[in-house]
Amino acid sequence: MAFEYEKYLRPGKLPHIWCPGCGHGIVMKGLIRAMDTLKLKKEETALVSGIGCASRLPGYIDCCTLHTAHGRAAAFATGVKLAKPEMNVILVGGDGDGTAIGGNHFIHACRRNINMTYIIMNNYIYGMTGGQFSPCTPTGHKASTTPYGNPDPGFDIAKLAIGAGATFVARGTAFHANQIDKLIVEAIQHKGFSVVEILDDCPTTYGRRNKYKSVIEMMNRLKEVAVPVKAAEKMTAEQLQGKVLTGVLYKDETKPEYTAEYAKVIERATAAK
């Protein structure tokens, strides 16, 4: 039976603003399926985003939503979570919003291990503002501000999150649409800061500058580069050259969670009065 996406969407908001073939819509569907699997209540779920194409996502979903300043989704979401620890706080955003302008907030949210889920849609570019290169644009690739090729090496968001202290890190792609909701479900269930990086396509500002002929070619590239973690164990370093690992990359359930630790601080401070 067809999945009833409508019950999670704000009426009258479709069609969405994303370009033809943009993977953000596929990720939004994955998020809705994950919310449905977990039976998340609308009034107990907060979707927080910054600025950008991907950050428009909370506008379409019918739950508590917060569309904040550029890159500050993690800061606002930390406030929401600390004020109401029973809320399910989910952050959404793109690679530019999350790792460049919001890079500082991102690493510190990871470090605190606060119980939230950050879904980063990595399309390798700033789409909304006109295709400037982002920290995730691969070396040599073209953007509107690097017409002769980007000299910078790109960020690996998953490794950055692990290094900064996130306790659940997963990666999926817009091509592997079936896997997206499963990763998000696992991330939301995890007690601690969880990061789900979804590799995405931006046909309008990234694809056409980098000689991708169509959306289909971009989707097929995602299919080619993705290697599941288990399959990668049997592959040599040479075979893994240029590939990206997908699936659950890191999970640590031993690290204390921030809201629980903060409650202890409140307890100690109250007792000391």
Added chain:
Amino acid sequence: MEKTLPKIEIIEKYCKGCHICVEFCPKDVLEMKGFYASVKNLEACIKCMQCELRCPDFAIKVITE
């Protein structure tokens, strides 16, 4: 046993003509008709739901019994 066919509903108001459903259908059920996707060969549909799953624009529904 007689094969029951699904109903493939394409909401043209939402379709942006990205070709994803047409290209990723394993049975070549869909085609582009002008700007929008449309059903070409419903008989071949195996209800794999790939088009509904992948459509970024919420424009396809595969309604099965």
